[in-house]
Amino acid sequence: MKFGIIDVGGGMRDAYGAGVFDWCNDNNVNFDYCIGVSAGSANLSSYLAGQRGRNLKFYTDYDLRDECMSMKNFAKTRNFVDLEYIYGEMSNSTGECPLDFEAVVRNPAEYKIVATDALSGKPYYFDKSDMAQDDYCAIKASSCVPAANQPYYVKGTRYFDGGISDPIPVAKCFADGCDKVVLILTRPRDFERSPKKDRLTAGILRASYPNAAVAMSKRAETYNYELRLAKKYEAEGKVLIIAPDDIGDMKTLTKDREMIEELYHKGYRDAEVIRAFVSEE
Helix, strand or coil: CCEEEEECCCHHHHHHHHHHHHHHHHCCCCCCEEEEECHHHHHHHHHHHCCCCHHHHHHHCHHHCCCCECHHHHHHHCCCECHHHHHHHCCCCCCCCCCCHHHHHHCCCEEEEEEEECCCCCEEEECHHHCECCECHHHHHHCCCECCECCEEECCEEEEEHHHCCCCCHHHHHHCCCCEEEEECCCCCCCCCCCHHHHHHHHHHCCCCHHHHHHHHCHHHHHHHHHHHHHHHHHCCCEEEECCCCCCCCCCCCCCHHHHHHHHHHHHHHHHHHHHHHHCC
16 A cells, blocks of 8 residues: 655645644654645655654744745845755755655655746656755755746756646656555645636736646646546545635735644644554555
């Protein structure tokens, strides 16, 4: 039986996923296949390294700093979120909160990171072989929000956030051989995405990245379709959906420590249902 887990990301909302993974670390729950989108890919790196609590430090401290995300950054570099600061300066071996990359490599689980090719608009799936000590470009690419950030280059190819092209990669999990999958959402399970904001972003992208703009304009349609697919698999007992019952006014880039901590604790509590799911044959 091959068990997989998906973390769909969602910026600061994914403190919820951080809580889920800390529960997994605390209860020695491991997966054979792990796939993350945007912030979800970063959450997974700490989980696979066994660095319990590391993600929470980012959400409640480092990510709240202006060096991480601010209009000052955007004015200087056209990047609201400084990906080099978060997944470079902070996460490198000499950083304030280094990722134990050697532990990630030793972990036998498959590790996939979803990004969107800026030119084709298609999803691209990085894995461990695309990463190295102090080179976490795959996570940076997956977390590169269009309009808020310029596309991120990896080996000459430009990428945007993986949530544009494959926001809930449940089909990818089963295509890669998973038998059962835990799906972490960062909005309530019945939330359906509206295309309104995505169309505005698509308009900004259209001149320079027309295919990415098409993918962005269809993002809500893709998200809602993939969520329905996940619920279909859930009815068949193949997927377990874990989602917050409520996120209040929490947005992707909300800097509110109290709300962040509340979501984290929700995730930790809600993760208890994983125990029975992974013990089923």
